[in-house]
Amino acid sequence: ETGVTQTPRHLVMGMTNKKSLKCEQHLGHNAMYWYKQSAKKPLELMFVYSLEERVENNSVPSRFSPECPNSSHLFLHLHTLQPEDSALYLCASSQGDRASQETQYFGPGTRLLVL
Amino acid sequence: TQLLEQSPQFLSIQEGENLTVYCNSSSVFSSLQWYRQEPGEGPVLLVTVVTGGEVKKLKRLTFQFGDARKDSSLHITAAQPGDTGLYLCAGAYGTYKYIFGTGTRLKVLA
Numbered sequence: 001e002t003g004v005t006q007t008p009r010h011l012v013m014g015m016t017n018k019k020s021l022k023c024e025q026h027l028g029h030n031a032m033y034w035y036k037q038s039a040k041k042p043l044e045l046m047f048v049y050s051l052e053e054r055v056e057n058n059s060v061p062s063r064f065s066p067e068c069p070n071s072s073h074l075f076l077h078l079h080t081l082q083p084e085d086s087a088l089y090l091c092a093s094s095q096g097d098r099a100s101q102e103t104q105y106f107g108p109g110t111r112l113l114v115l
Numbered sequence: 116t117q118l119l120e121q122s123p124q125f126l127s128i129q130e131g132e133n134l135t136v137y138c139n140s141s142s143v144f145s146s147l148q149w150y151r152q153e154p155g156e157g158p159v160l161l162v163t164v165v166t167g168g169e170v171k172k173l174k175r176l177t178f179q180f181g182d183a184r185k186d187s188s189l190h191i192t193a194a195q196p197g198d199t200g201l202y203l204c205a206g207a208y209g210t211y212k213y214i215f216g217t218g219t220r221l222k223v224l225a
Binding site: 045048049056098102 | 119139146148155156157158159160163165203205207210211212213214215216218
């Protein structure tokens, strides 16, 4: 059991659509992350939440809007995306916030295609 | 801008061969992690190295952290088809901050 689930696993959307990605962790962790994985580019950290508070926003365009209603759930709301936003979006969680000592557990990702 | 460069990018070898993957940066990290990612899945942590010069072994995998904590290597002995996957290194610094490497895609042929 991965402990971190993501839905949907695949998503195709037009540039004018609004959609949301959902992540749920069953590990009792306090921190949750959104990453973007594009072909030929390193995994990019997008957002970090700790105890439901956003603590990191890596210059992500406003067409991506995260939400963390509680420590087990994380959403990524998508609006007016561009074709270059097509990628695998990964959610992860960790127990605490000290990067050097934490193990991140990743979900399987949502494969997003923007037409 | 911090950057982690991995080499090689692609590697195709025969079962039983040995290989080494390198992860290099000009930045110092408080720790470095190695992950393996299989198609359709998220990355799975293999090991975390924290101390400069540290060596960790995980069965046929040997991980080393450079003395200056700027680079790392992953050595696989007698590779097997089950080792096939995308290997990622990630440097940790500060709070919540991780930089991932460019990845090494390994294919082990039976």
